[in-house]
Amino acid sequence: MSKLFPKSANRLPLQIIVYLFVLGGIVTAATTYYATPKYTRVGYAPVQPVPFSHTLHAGNLGLDCRYCHSNVEKSGHSNIPTAQTCMNCHSAIKANSPLLEPVRLSYESGNPVPWVNVHVLPNYAYFNHSVHIARGVSCVECHGRIDQMDVVRHAKPLSMGFCLDCHREPEKFIRSPELVTKLDWQHPEGVKGQIEQGKKFVHDWNVKPPQSCSGCHR
Amino acid sequence: MRYVYLTTFFVVVLTVGVLGFRGCTATKPPLEVFPDMDRQGKYRPQAESAFFADGRTDRPLPMGVVARGDLRADVALYQGKGPAGEWVRGIPAAITVDARLLQRGKERYTIYCAPCHGALGDGNGITKSYGMGATPSYHDDRIRIQAEGELFNTITNGKATMLPYADKLEPSDRWAVVAYVRALQRARAGTVADVPASHKAELGIK
Numbered sequence: 001m002s003k004l005f006p007k008s009a010n011r012l013p014l015q016i017i018v019y020l021f022v023l024g025g026i027v028t029a030a031t032t033y034y035a036t037p038k039y040t041r042v043g044y045a046p047v048q049p050v051p052f053s054h055t056l057h058a059g060n061l062g063l064d065c066r067y068c069h070s071n072v073e074k075s076g077h078s079n080i081p082t083a084q085t086c087m088n089c090h091s092a093i094k095a096n097s098p099l100l101e102p103v104r105l106s107y108e109s110g111n112p113v114p115w116v117n118v119h120v121l122p123n124y125a126y127f128n129h130s131v132h133i134a135r136g137v138s139c140v141e142c143h144g145r146i147d148q149m150d151v152v153r154h155a156k157p158l159s160m161g162f163c164l165d166c167h168r169e170p171e172k173f174i175r176s177p178e179l180v181t182k183l184d185w186q187h188p189e190g191v192k193g194q195i196e197q198g199k200k201f202v203h204d205w206n207v208k209p210p211q212s213c214s215g216c217h218r
Numbered sequence: 219m220r221y222v223y224l225t226t227f228f229v230v231v232l233t234v235g236v237l238g239f240r241g242c243t244a245t246k247p248p249l250e251v252f253p254d255m256d257r258q259g260k261y262r263p264q265a266e267s268a269f270f271a272d273g274r275t276d277r278p279l280p281m282g283v284v285a286r287g288d289l290r291a292d293v294a295l296y297q298g299k300g301p302a303g304e305w306v307r308g309i310p311a312a313i314t315v316d317a318r319l320l321q322r323g324k325e326r327y328t329i330y331c332a333p334c335h336g337a338l339g340d341g342n343g344i345t346k347s348y349g350m351g352a353t354p355s356y357h358d359d360r361i362r363i364q365a366e367g368e369l370f371n372t373i374t375n376g377k378a379t380m381l382p383y384a385d386k387l388e389p390s391d392r393w394a395v396v397a398y399v400r401a402l403q404r405a406r407a408g409t410v411a412d413v414p415a416s417h418k419a420e421l422g423i424k
Contacts, residue, residue: 019223022226033240034237035251038240038241039237039241040249043242043243043244044245044247044248045244046247061344061348064328064329077262084385089333089345089348091379092350092379093345093349111273122255123256123258124256153243178325
């Protein structure tokens with residue numbers, strides 16, 4: 001019998017309990033780290049049919065975001081531009097580039113360029129671009145420094161917690177509406193100046209971001 | 219027990235090795251472990267439809283249909299033409315010309331026109347250095363004498379290599395841009411005599 005249960009077996013129940021705690025800790029840590037849009041969504045950068053560079057167009061050339069995403073101030077949906085928008089310039093500039101073949105085909109046929117959607121909210125979340133733009137929430141708050149992205153990359157988690165961070169403390173984020181497409185803008189007086197000015201905007205514009213379910217879900 | 223911990227350690231290393239860290243760039247679509255009605259069978263803007271022959275959820279208006287409030291019967295306001303089909307001179311009465319309109323015009327001009335026509339309207343926009351052909355200057359007499367209605371028509375329908383901008387600029391915004399173009403032209407023709415006495419010191423003029 002002594003061979004079957006050596007003396008060390010007396011410690012086994014305690015060791016198993018300790019191990020289960022350790023294992024539980026690891027599983028909890030892994031779930032916290034991985035089961036969140038901060039892991040699942042951030043960093044998504046699909047290969048697009050045309051290697052359009054926002055660094056070049058929005059950064060170097062200084063085109064306003066609204067040159068292409070022209071409905072963002074009027075509509076809940078920020079539009080992917082038409083092929084004609086590309087052809088405004090590319091009928092003359094790099095008019096024969098093979099990389100632009102899908103755009104030319106789309107312009108001639110009327111069928112869309114099969115762009116891959118990067119930022120896709122769950123279908124039960126209703127985000128309205130125009131109201132956020134009108135109240136000075138910059139593109140950069142949700143999309144990051146698009147003007148520095150050669151390939152668009154999902155930069156922020158766009159989770160519910162992420163939305164609520166701003167809905168609870170809008171003064172930290174809102175700016176003058178003329179500056180919404182200036183992605184590199186920061187308040188010249190830093191965080192303190194931002195909050196001071198933000199509080200003024202919240203008061204003057206009567207900003208009351210909804211925190212109830214039906215504000216965004218219906 | 220040592221082996222159990224060692225195995226656990228390797229499993230953790232393996233998991234981190236396979237799943238990576240937060241924020242790693244990936245070309246594959248995000249994982250949706252619990253679907254939770256994230257993707258529903260409803261139509262969203264600019265999305266794909268398996269039902270319609272052209273594969274789009276956005277439906278074009280059928281031929282001859284006019285959307286409510288979109289009749290656009292005011293020919294001067296929506297086409298820049300007078301009763302005899304001539305270009306209207308001046309801004310139509312439905313548009314109030316004030317500082318707000320010019321401010322709006324400046325903003326829209328900067329977004330949609332300045333890339334080619336330049337901030338000053340001299341045709342030296344950023345696209346010129348990338349090979350855009352001759353963009354005309356607004357300060358040529360040919361364009362200075364054009365009626366406002368003709369400028370409106372150029373924005374609406376395009377001209378030569380310029381494609382239409384009607385999809386980007388609402389009619390009221392087009393008139394705002396026309397007003398701003400007129401302001402640019404006026405500014406170019408300005409002389410010292412135009413500067414109010416109270417502002418002369420700012421410019422270093424006596």
